Amino acid sequence: MRFSKLMSVLVVAGLMLSTVAAGTLKGNVNYQGKTPKKKTLKMNADPVCGSSHKGKVFNESFIVDEKNNLANVMVWLKDVKYTGTVTETPAVIDQKGCLYTPHVQGIMKGQELLIKNSDATLHNIHSMAKTNKQFNFAMPKVVKEKKVSFAETEDPFYIKCDVHPWMKAWVGVFDHPYFAVTDANGNFSIEGIPAGTYDVIAWQEKFKMKKHLTASVTIGEGETVNNFTFIRESKKK
């Protein structure tokens, strides 16, 4: 009995120690350049999609608020040696109103992705992964849930619906849990990072991997802040 008590104390102490030695990376992603016009989605292609929205629905590939904070930017650490477990709760992607929620998300290698269909119409979910095995299956309106997972790490790739071609969602697959996506205000936060120096990558779908941003950040205890700014060069004409 004593021995096991001792063990649990040790384990708890170890856990605390690891928490103490870990830090949080926070930041904001900003955009500089001409704000592109919003584009209406052609929801009348399927009456079920059209009727699930009141007003116009806009393309989600570039969402920026009036202060130029950029949403839906994925931020992650590069080359992390992670030995912990895979997150057990599945990541969720929902097909709702003929849009994917969330539009951008990270997932761990081996973690389950729960695909939901909240619409009363057929969706077909087609992953365009380059490294991982692609999948492509139909989800009639009665099929509400499917599960998939990814076996390889991969930079963000998209999943699309062939029935509603405007539907697109981005997924990045990582072998560690240190990734985040910016919220509507352009803020992100990655917690529990072991102390050390890392390359941090910020990615936005319009800038693609070709124009991603990298920063070298040293994480210590507590919060570290690192902001990113995506710059779009004006057209040379």
Next chain:
Amino acid sequence: MIELLGNLSEHLGLPVNASSHGHMLDQMNGWVHWLMIILFVGWGIFFILTLVKFGFLNKEKVDCEGVKSHAGTYGEYAVILFEAFLLVGFAVPLWSLVKTDLPDVTDETVEIRVVAQQFAWNIHYPGIDGKFGRTYATLVDEEVNPIGLDRSSPHGADDIVTLNQMHLPVNKQTIIYLSSKDVIHSFSLPEMRVKQDAIPGMSTPIFFTPIMTTDEFLLEIKGSAREGKGFEIACAQLCGNSHYRMRGFLTIDTEEEYNAWLDEEAELLEEEGDDDDW
């Protein structure tokens, strides 16, 4: 006479016809079904008579020679003649009329492109200048530019592209240039009696003249099972897992309605512009 016999088609359960050529195809279908009915009923009567006479009544003698009359042979000649008549009288002229004699393009002709893809129909209108902009596979972006239209090409700026929504004016010659981005689809407008495979790598012209607006059609089908639902674009060739849902919508407008719709689309294009240069 031709029309009278062809009227059998009205009892075949065909969809309402809404194109200028449709009634001719229907009449031919009526004729062919006459031939089928006559042959089947003829065989049937002979068959039943024979079974009764030689199956149930005749228990004794067998007549090895069997049928001696030449009625059968004459019947066969009649069938051959009838088929030749269908071929020469209907099939050949109708095929030219419906599929191969592409009408001249005039100011009055409506020209559009339809680009099929898994699992949607992209409808490409040439815009105010009446000319199509160029398209490139490299420019395809499923979200905003599904047909890869080059907006900076000479005629591309004003082109209108819609998804699954096709509008056409009534009583105007329409030419559709049909193609596909990925696999073979088949563009079918049941009420227009139009069906054509959309084959990647090919652009196939199809032409017809709608003679009934959607409003008239909706009146016509009142009380039927499909009440309230207008014309459809159907995919008639297996194209993948969601083939059965590859449905588009066709609206036949009056000329004013059509122009108003085009203006509305053009305005939207103006508003949202294209500055997608990343």
Next chain:
Amino acid sequence: MSSQDHHEESFISKYIFSQDHKWIGIQYGITSLVFLLFGFTLMMVMRWQLAYPDTVIPFVGWMFEDGMLSPDMYNSFGAMHGTIMIFLGVVPMVVGAFGNYLVPLQIGAPDMAFPKLNMASYWTYLAGGVIMVYSFFVPGGAANSGWTSYPPLADIATTGQTIWLFGMVFLITSSLLGSMNIIVTIVQLRAEGLTWGRLPFFVWAQFVTSFLLVLAFPPLEAAGVLQLMDRLAGTSFFLPSGLVVGGEILNVSGGGSPLLWQHLFWFLAHPEVYVLILPAMGVVAEIIANNTRKPLWGYKSIVFASVWLGFMSFIVWAHHMFITGMGQGMSLFFQTTTMIISIPSVIILSALFITLWGGKIRFNTPMLFALAFLPMFGIGGLTGLPLGLAPTDIHLHDTYYVIGHFHYVVAPGTIFAIFAGIYFWFPKITGKKLNEGLGKIHFFFSLIFINGVFMPMFIQGLAGVSRRLADGGVSYAHAAGVLEWNEFMSMSAWLLGVAQIPFIINFFMTIFKKVDGVADPNPWQSTTIEWTDTTSPPLGHGNFEIAPVVHRGPYEYSVEGASEDFIPQTKK
């Protein structure tokens, strides 16, 4: 020690790797019956999805994700239903089983010309079948691009398509081996005195069929290999440039033609229709002559018509492709040949109808199936007319009208003929007749329900409902008026399944029935050699005690002055 005569064969060489045409025929027959049942079962599951789309399937639902047939699975089942029914069911049955078992016996030959080739043909077929069934278990399921496998869809489809192509290569090879064998056997091994004019029509039908197989299958085998290269080796025989799939440019060199596949495929697949129907006509002709107790009416003209049919079947293929964008010249040519090919079909069918006139018709089970074949094939043939004429095909192409048309040809057509043949030759194979009462129950219910399955398809087709829709047309407004037929057709299909139970019972009951004494070798009082010159079942390998010598034609029934009402072919 080697002994030429009557050495004891081991179990394996007698029953498994047998070289005896009779046993190979039985192997073919049993295997293809199993595949026919399997293919039909796939359809019964699909019919649930069509009648009650997106609901849980009873009984077998546990096998499927969510208990339902997903659209992907529906496409797989559809493609495999077609493939299995045609290439693993009907063709091996009519050519492999009937051809193998009966041709040598009917021409008085001790065996096929090449017994080892014959054995190889069966085992290649079985391998093809196993590969096809295996494909259900690969990721993505079995082939799902239709039994026609049109590229580019088939080129970019899941792994199942690759397996399908491998399977097809085996099946085609098997058919080629088998048909070469039948041709050589008929040419070389006919009994003395059995001239071409004295051949039973069934043998003629097998002869023409084998030529069709030999000449039509190689193009498909080539096409299959090309498609395999497209899928595995990165070629693009059937892929044009500039394909964009799922929004991404397909990484292939391009420059190919999707239509090339269709030409190669239909160059096989149209003769294939006659491969399915000619042997059936042969079976029906034998049974009708026997059960009317009179000669076939117009023997020469139907032999001539079947050769003509075989020849013409090679130049009608593009009538499957009218709406791919065909010019006037092409469409005129193929419409004309299609109209011409209807003439020999009408001749054969008319001759069979006319044969009935003046006979003394016996209504036994094989005869009932053979009689039902006539109007059923008639419907199948006639509904081919509006499809064979290009302008009327515009509305009907790829609708349920097409499905109804070719199923009338193959299901109540060929499959009824297969049943007629099984009931007719069962006593030849086992020495015991199948039970007549069960046989008639099997017949009448099959006849009713099979029409219940296929007749409404014409109604749906005329309304314009497309085939291969995983929800049976629910998505489309133009289908709304005829949708209610889906449930009716499905009910009919399941009842048709139930109607096969008497046959299955009959089949096993008769096999295991104990009969005393020697079987009557000729229970139908037939004239042809297989009944008159051997016991039932025939002796072991070798068939005949004494090589038969033929003195007369195949249908000498009711000859005046004869002691019985028939004179065997081998009687002087």
